[in-house]
Every structure is written in C-alpha cells, then in structure tokens.
Amino acid sequence: MSRIGWYGLGSMGLAMATNLQKHLATKSTLNSLLYSNRTMSRGESLKALGAKPETNFSKLVSQCGIIFTMTNKDKVSNDDVLRSLISSVTEDPTQSLKDKIFVDCSTVHPQTVGLTVAKLKEKQADFLAAPVFGGNPIAVDGKLVFAIAGPKRASDIVKPLIQDIMGRKVIDCGEDATKSSMLKIAGNIITINLMEAVGEAQVFAERTGLGSDVMEKLIGEAFGPVAGGLTTGAYAPPLDSRPGFGVSLAIKDAKHAFDIAKENNVKLPGLEVATKNMVSAREYAGQCLDSSSMYGVLRQKAGMEFWNEKSRKG
Numbered sequence: 001m002s003r004i005g006w007y008g009l010g011s012m013g014l015a016m017a018t019n020l021q022k023h024l025a026t027k028s029t030l031n032s033l034l035y036s037n038r039t040m041s042r043g044e045s046l047k048a049l050g051a052k053p054e055t056n057f058s059k060l061v062s063q064c065g066i067i068f069t070m071t072n073k074d075k076v077s078n079d080d081v082l083r084s085l086i087s088s089v090t091e092d093p094t095q096s097l098k099d100k101i102f103v104d105c106s107t108v109h110p111q112t113v114g115l116t117v118a119k120l121k122e123k124q125a126d127f128l129a130a131p132v133f134g135g136n137p138i139a140v141d142g143k144l145v146f147a148i149a150g151p152k153r154a155s156d157i158v159k160p161l162i163q164d165i166m167g168r169k170v171i172d173c174g175e176d177a178t179k180s181s182m183l184k185i186a187g188n189i190i191t192i193n194l195m196e197a198v199g200e201a202q203v204f205a206e207r208t209g210l211g212s213d214v215m216e217k218l219i220g221e222a223f224g225p226v227a228g229g230l231t232t233g234a235y236a237p238p239l240d241s242r243p244g245f246g247v248s249l250a251i252k253d254a255k256h257a258f259d260i261a262k263e264n265n266v267k268l269p270g271l272e273v274a275t276k277n278m279v280s281a282r283e284y285a286g287q288c289l290d291s292s293s294m295y296g297v298l299r300q301k302a303g304m305e306f307w308n309e310k311s312r313k314g
C-alpha cells in the first residue's frame with residue numbers, strides 16, 4: 001500500500017492519527033504516517049511514534065496515495081479549510097492526483113462534499129466522506145463510529161485502516177459521498193439535543209436536592225459515555241486547553257442541520273432551544289467551551305452560577 005498522509009491534528013485528528021500511526025508501526029511493510037497541520041508543534045507526540053512531519057500540504061499529497069483530512073475552521077465554519085486544501089492541489093498544474101484517495105473525516109455540509117467529489121473526479125482522484133461519531137476520549141480509545149460513503153474501490157482500501165484501529169464500527173452509506181455527511185448531520189441533531197437534555201436533568205437534580213452524583217451515575221449507566229461526564233467541568237475546560245467538542249463546531253453543525261431542514265420543510269424545535277443556549281453560553285464565557293456548555297446557561301436560568309465546582313471559573 002502506498003504512503004498514507006494525514007492533515008489536521010486538532011482534538012480529534014491527533015487522537016485518530018496517533019492510533020493510525022501506532023498501527024502502521026506494527027507493519028514492517030507499511031511506511032509511517034506523513035502528517036501536516038497548521039500548527040506543526042501539535043504533531044510532536046506523533047513524531048515520537050515514528051510519523052514524519054511535512055509542513056506543506058501539496059508536498060504531502062504528492063508523496064501519498066491515501067490522504068486523510070480532519071479539520072475545521074476556527075470559530076464559525078463554512079467548510080472553508082477542506083475547500084482550500086482541496087483547491088490547493090486541484091488547481092496546481094504540477095500535481096498529479098490520478099488514483100489518489102482523499103478521505104475527509106470532518107463534519108462538513110453535503111454540498112461541500114458534492115463539490116469536492118466533482119473537483120477531484122476531474123483529476124481522476126476519489127473522495128470518501130468518512131465523518132465520525134464520538135468525542136476525543138472515544139477517539140483516543142480507537143472506538144469511534146465512522147460513516148463512510150464514496151466509490152467502492154476506495155472504501156474497500158480504506159475500511160481496513162479504520163476498523164479496530166481508529167473505529168469500532170464503520171457504517172457503509174454506499175457510493176454517494178454526500179450520504180455519510182447527511183447521516184453525520186442527522187446524528188448531531190441527536191447529540192446536541194442529548195447535551196441539552198442532560199444539562200436540564202442535571203440542573204433539575206441539583207436544584208431539587210437529588211444531587212448530581214447519583215444523576216451522573218444513572219446517565220453513565222443508562223445512556224452511555226456520550227451523555228455522561230457533564231458535571232466533571234468538561235463543559236467549561238481551562239482556557240489553555242481544547243474543549244472535547246467545541247461549542248462553535250456544534251453551532252456550525254446545528255446550522256448545517258437547520259439549512260437542510262428548511263430546504264426539506266422539516267422543523268427542529270429541540271435543536272433550536274439547544275442552539276440558542278449554546279450561543280448564549282458562548283456570548284457569556286467565550287470560545288473555550290464544549291458543546292455541552294448549555295448546561296452553564298441552564299444553571300444560570302435556575303439561579304446558579306454558570307461555572308460549577310469542577311469547571312474553570314471565568
């Protein structure tokens with residue numbers, strides 16, 4: 001198999017690339033991962049595992065047969081990073097993309113996927129949309145759920161690099177790459193509503209004297225790891241850290257869902273409430289918040305401080 005490249009070492013990308021590099025290091029016949037990121041220093045731990053840095057995305061692409069991307073623009077995104085990465089190689093006349101496979105694991109709008117497929121097809125390259133479900137701790141454990149869609153030739157090659165390495169399950173959505181992107185957006189309607197529901201239940205537990213500890217136990221046991229952990233303070237982490245699923249990324253994902261829902265005459269009232277609370281949380285406490293930070297706003301509405309005992313305090 002030809003060399004594998006990775007662009008994007010954020011909260012999710014670094015954990016995923018680490019698992020992939022650990023796998024590649026066990027195979028003497030495979031080259032180590034070639035990685036790139038806007039902030040190259042984020043790759044130091046990957047380098048220590050044997051992966052190779054490459055500051056220039058075009059040069060990375062020219063050396064690899066399979067290129068993973070896992071990015072997002074800072075603040076409110078409109079899929080710009082993926083678009084500009086792909087344009088930088090499709091518009092470069094010196095770059096041959098024939099038979100290369102691009103795999104994007106970010107959450108992007110299906111329209112962006114459609115445009116990317118078309119651009120790469122012109123250059124005889126394949127595009128797989130492979131968004132993921134699960135946050136950073138699940139990515140670290142290599143237990144993400146992937147939705148994958150795109151040409152079968154490409155997904156047959158890429159699936160073995162995912163299953164039991166970066167993910168516990170790969171849901172195949174067929175050959176139309178926009179379908180996995182649509183599934184991801186539909187799935188995030190559930191995730192964001194779940195965050196709102198858990199936040200409401202925790203505030204209810206705190207104010208009624210039931211207590212957040214028993215509620216936390218119930219949530220972990222009955223609703224699984226995605227729903228648990230709200231009261232650990234992860235909703236408002238220290239300012240020098242990266243939130244698990246950044247509030248602005250969640251607002252961007254909700255916006256994708258609203259746009260598509262409107263085109264299809266679908267109402268998303270639960271998502272509207274949750275999104276308003278995320279926007280209020282960001283106005284109050286800034287960017288460094290998790291998608292679950294509507295909890296802070298729900299606390300305020302119940303007469304408590306935005307911050308809890310374990311979150312940061314300002």
Ligand SMILES: NC(=O)c1ccc[n+]([C@@H]2O[C@H](COP(=O)([O-])OP(=O)(O)OC[C@H]3O[C@@H](n4cnc5c(N)ncnc54)[C@H](OP(=O)(O)O)[C@@H]3O)[C@@H](O)[C@H]2O)c1
Nearest residue numbers: 008009010011012038039071072073074106107135244245
């Ligand atoms: N976090 C989650 O729980 C979660 C779960 C499932 C799916 N997702 C999706 O996965 C994707 C990545 O999420 P994440 O949490 O890993 O995001 P993140 O921590 O914010 O990382 C974003 C990545 O994009 C890069 N980037 C940002 N702006 C850029 C720019 N203008 N030019 C070039 N590179 C840029 C960052 O580079 P720097 O390192 O230089 O900043 C970093 O590599 C998103 O689409 C998100 O919706 C996230």
